[in-house]
Amino acid sequence: MNTPKIAIxxxxxxxxxxxxxxxxxxxxxxxxxxxxxxxxxxxxxxLPGVGAFKDAMANIHxxxxxxxxESAIAKNKPILGICLGFQLLFSSSEEFGKTEGLGIxxxxxxxxxxxxEGNRLKVPQIGWNNIEICRDVPILSGxxxxxxxxxxxxxxxxPADDTLIVTTTNYNxxxxxxxxxxxxxxxxxxxxxxxxxxxxxIYNNWISSIS
Amino acid sequence: MAITKRLIARLDIKGPNLVKGxxxxxxxxxxxxxxxxxxxxxxxxxxxxxxxVVASLYDRNSxxxxxxxxxxxxxxxxxxxxxxxxIEDIRSVLLAGADxxxxxxxxxxxxxxxxxxxxxxxxxxxVVSIEAIKQRDGRYLAYIDNGRExxxxxxxxxxxxxxxxxxxxxxxxxxxxxxTGLGYDIDLIRSVTRCxxxxxxxxxxxxxxxHVITAIKDGGADAAxxxxxxxxxxxxxxxxxxxxxxxxxxEFLKKGIxxxxxxxxxxxxxxxxxxxxxxxxxxxKAEGINEHS
Numbered sequence: 001m002n003t004p005k006i007a008i009x010x011x012x013x014x015x016x017x018x019x020x021x022x023x024x025x026x027x028x029x030x031x032x033x034x035x036x037x038x039x040x041x042x043x044x045x046x047l048p049g050v051g052a053f054k055d056a057m058a059n060i061h062x063x064x065x066x067x068x069x070e071s072a073i074a075k076n077k078p079i080l081g082i083c084l085g086f087q088l089l090f091s092s093s094e095e096f097g098k099t100e101g102l103g104i105x106x107x108x109x110x111x112x113x114x115x116x117e118g119n120r121l122k123v124p125q126i127g128w129n130n131i132e133i134c135r136d137v138p139i140l141s142g143x144x145x146x147x148x149x150x151x152x153x154x155x156x157x158x159p160a161d162d163t164l165i166v167t168t169t170n171y172n173x174x175x176x177x178x179x180x181x182x183x184x185x186x187x188x189x190x191x192x193x194x195x196x197x198x199x200x201x202i203y204n205n206w207i208s209s210i211s
Numbered sequence: 212m213a214i215t216k217r218l219i220a221r222l223d224i225k226g227p228n229l230v231k232g233x234x235x236x237x238x239x240x241x242x243x244x245x246x247x248x249x250x251x252x253x254x255x256x257x258x259x260x261x262x263x264v265v266a267s268l269y270d271r272n273s274x275x276x277x278x279x280x281x282x283x284x285x286x287x288x289x290x291x292x293x294x295x296x297x298i299e300d301i302r303s304v305l306l307a308g309a310d311x312x313x314x315x316x317x318x319x320x321x322x323x324x325x326x327x328x329x330x331x332x333x334x335x336x337x338v339v340s341i342e343a344i345k346q347r348d349g350r351y352l353a354y355i356d357n358g359r360e361x362x363x364x365x366x367x368x369x370x371x372x373x374x375x376x377x378x379x380x381x382x383x384x385x386x387x388x389x390x391t392g393l394g395y396d397i398d399l400i401r402s403v404t405r406c407x408x409x410x411x412x413x414x415x416x417x418x419x420x421x422h423v424i425t426a427i428k429d430g431g432a433d434a435a436x437x438x439x440x441x442x443x444x445x446x447x448x449x450x451x452x453x454x455x456x457x458x459x460x461x462e463f464l465k466k467g468i469x470x471x472x473x474x475x476x477x478x479x480x481x482x483x484x485x486x487x488x489x490x491x492x493x494x495x496k497a498e499g500i501n502e503h504s
Contacts, residue, residue: 050310
């Protein structure tokens, strides 16, 4: 089998180096790009992310990356959304005032409450937390229930359709959705490329599923 | 489950080398940072922190190379700090492979940089490090340029300010304890963790495993940055190869090492003690992890 070509969408905001390296480490042929044609000719697409929702959306529109992503989805290409890239797929976000997202999935992005049932939540959540797997999906094969993944975020996704949820995570008593699967899209709040060997395994699983 | 407390291997860098100083001065060359980094990754560190200790003073092309090498083989978060002054500086470090940046001198001189940077790169990418020195009257003041320059800024009010400006995390360095092995300054840590809701990383002074436990349990730190005890453990267990004669003070490496206040300890051992003390920590799958201290 050929090494799958993976387009890592670059909307000019963040460090894509670790995503690229994790892809290569896991047997993919990644390319960081904002070129619509390269995205169109790829086998699979990653929408990565760190940064502010509003600026990210502005850059995505300006570079016409939203159109490229929608066309990749229409062609049933595997899509991996990570962190902000996961959030951007949804309808809207509260970050720095209400901002429209890509709207590919229904739901909104909300800020963690400062307190939940008497527990203080430090925001952002920075660190390693567990994922509770509630749906068996091939991309998480070999990942143990409750595995530690690395999270860095102040906002979380509340999907309109609960049946999309693959994992949940509990931050100091506050339970939220930490990944979803919808058709060929898998998107997660945590950073597999920063989650040591177990995270790299998710890249392995994802890349070996690309035909 | 609750989020785990993090162990952060802190690597001070000068040019191409890992160094360690006392009170952020008097640097000793220890070896190649990327080799230490890979080892700490394999041992189960939650995070790495590279501090370019002389970046405010000299140029620093080698830092980007070290970041690139590390990011290509180590899949845990990497924070980079030292001499970052502008949005462009931050961007260049992030593009080289850092996940977060740590600001100090530039942030105190121009607090608006924290606001701009967190607005642009997201709060969680922006870490502010505070170099605290205890005054005779008991107050803690923030210093800049590796603890060299007085600012008159009071630590707790600066920490609150930093949070308001949008920083995602604080690295709280006790310059008094740095490199001494005497333990973290628990009063300092507690005074800040009580007043801010963003994560606080305790830094400066870890000389043994129980210091780490205390910083988390009594100080309320969310993470502990550890340098000497890990570096000396690495040096004891690994052969350092290379010629560092061009890089200044290598007496430490040539003589072999002698420890006074610092008890070399491995990450797996610290984690065991954390579990025994009821501190939530990331438990690794057993494969290939050296459990011995």
